[in-house]
Amino acid sequence: MALILPARTHPEVIVYAVGARNLDKAKKYAKKHRIEKAYGSYQELLDDKDVDVVYNPLPNALHHEWTMKALAAGKHVLNEKPSANTAEDTASMFDLAEQKGLVMMDAYHYRFHPAVLRVKEIIESKTIGKLKTVTAKLIVPKGITAEGDIRYDFALGGGALMDMGVYTVNCIQYMTSSRSVEVTDATTELYAPKNKPESYASNIDRTATATLTLSDGIKGNLEVDLARPLRYGLIPTLDMSFKAEGVLGSVEIDNYVMPTLYHNITVNIRGGPISTEKVYKNRFGEREEWRTTYMYQLESFVDKVRGREPKAWVSKEDSVATMKCVEKIYQKNGLGSRPKSAYIPV
Numbered sequence: 001m002a003l004i005l006p007a008r009t010h011p012e013v014i015v016y017a018v019g020a021r022n023l024d025k026a027k028k029y030a031k032k033h034r035i036e037k038a039y040g041s042y043q044e045l046l047d048d049k050d051v052d053v054v055y056n057p058l059p060n061a062l063h064h065e066w067t068m069k070a071l072a073a074g075k076h077v078l079n080e081k082p083s084a085n086t087a088e089d090t091a092s093m094f095d096l097a098e099q100k101g102l103v104m105m106d107a108y109h110y111r112f113h114p115a116v117l118r119v120k121e122i123i124e125s126k127t128i129g130k131l132k133t134v135t136a137k138l139i140v141p142k143g144i145t146a147e148g149d150i151r152y153d154f155a156l157g158g159g160a161l162m163d164m165g166v167y168t169v170n171c172i173q174y175m176t177s178s179r180s181v182e183v184t185d186a187t188t189e190l191y192a193p194k195n196k197p198e199s200y201a202s203n204i205d206r207t208a209t210a211t212l213t214l215s216d217g218i219k220g221n222l223e224v225d226l227a228r229p230l231r232y233g234l235i236p237t238l239d240m241s242f243k244a245e246g247v248l249g250s251v252e253i254d255n256y257v258m259p260t261l262y263h264n265i266t267v268n269i270r271g272g273p274i275s276t277e278k279v280y281k282n283r284f285g286e287r288e289e290w291r292t293t294y295m296y297q298l299e300s301f302v303d304k305v306r307g308r309e310p311k312a313w314v315s316k317e318d319s320v321a322t323m324k325c326v327e328k329i330y331q332k333n334g335l336g337s338r339p340k341s342a343y344i345p346v
């Protein structure tokens with residue numbers, strides 16, 4: 001979803017090879033997606049001189065090791081979110097990319113969609129006045145994240161904040177242009193598997209909330225839930241909204257994460273009319289409702305690799321700031337950061 005389909009619509013990208021820990025699995029995948037090469041280990045893929053760019057969609061705890069190895073092998077890297085388990089690991093990946101003159105970016109795909117860029121433009125235009133409060137949510141119903149999922153595994157870098165929370169933190173920081181964040185308050189509910197042994201003590205957050213103080217005294221609120229129980233045992237909750245409130249009014253987008261599926265941007269100026277808009281236009285001004293966040297993201301990534309100016313970008317500073325905030329929230333709610341990567345570059 002994040003790479004194969006976008007690559008088919010991009011004239012400069014070929015998905016040429018896939019690596020898995022098991023050759024048969026890699027071969028099956030390659031056949032299904034018409035990929036030329038299949039490798040039975042990630043290292044073999046990195047050893048292939050014809051690979052220019054690596055997409056790293058491994059569990060969070062493995063992002064650091066394999067992105068570092070890919071960079072060391074001279075490949076550009078599109079790294080899945082969250083960057084890594086810690087801010088320190090995140091910074092070291094970007095440092096190596098810089099040293100080697102390679103492009104590296106974390107795949108915060110929502111940042112490339114015109115609707116999200118439009119919300120940022122509205123905030124910066126001061127239409128809603130000086131910012132007071134921003135709120136980002138990412139709540140999905142129970143049943144979407146299966147038991148045994150990597151998201152429920154501490155050793156693999158799991159947790160609601162690591163998985164979905166990074167979108168909320170990143171979005172709050174982006175929309176407020178505020179990388180420095182203090183965490184005023186943080187709460188969590190722990191993941192409880194159905195058939196847990198008596199000795200089971202969960203250290204994985206199923207939910208997370210936090211209140212933040214951003215630059216200029218702006219307040220931030222975030223709420224994430226990997227498995228919100230059905231209301232009345234029947235009604236699923238899905239909330240992927242972002243709202244900014246200023247002294248003059250507010251702007252809200254009801255789906256900042258996957259705006260291609262649906263979205264409405266609502267601007268409400270106190271004492272004035274309420275306006276709504278949908279924004280799908282790409283940078284050439286063409287209306288392409290089907291164009292996904294991942295397509296926009298790949299387009300920018302390729303532009304950067306080719307030395308062209310990308311329409312949007314997620315920088316090292318953005319990624320490090322997001323992970324610093326995530327670690328501060330985990331410190332505040334008592335769960336602690338996920339372990340720093342044990343990988344030591346050779």
Ligand SMILES: NC(=O)C1=CN([C@@H]2O[C@H](COP(=O)(O)OP(=O)(O)OC[C@H]3O[C@@H](n4cnc5c(N)ncnc54)[C@H](OP(=O)(O)O)[C@@H]3O)[C@@H](O)[C@H]2O)C=CC1
Nearest residue numbers: 002019020021022025057058059060080081082107150163
């Ligand atoms: N941008 C987006 O919209 C999305 C981003 N993500 C991100 O992508 C990453 C992967 O998530 P997701 O695709 O859901 O994960 P999956 O569990 O579906 O896939 C992870 C893959 O990692 C490989 N792997 C290597 N070591 C391990 C291990 N010890 N345990 C389990 N898998 C291992 C496996 O590949 P193999 O066996 O073939 O080697 C596996 O298929 C995460 O960082 C997540 O945050 C996830 C979903 C959406």
Ligand SMILES: O=C1OC[C@@H](O)[C@H](O)[C@H]1O
Nearest residue numbers: 081140144145151163164
């Ligand atoms: O990145 C992601 O986006 C969609 C979510 O459902 C998923 O858990 C997450 O990994």
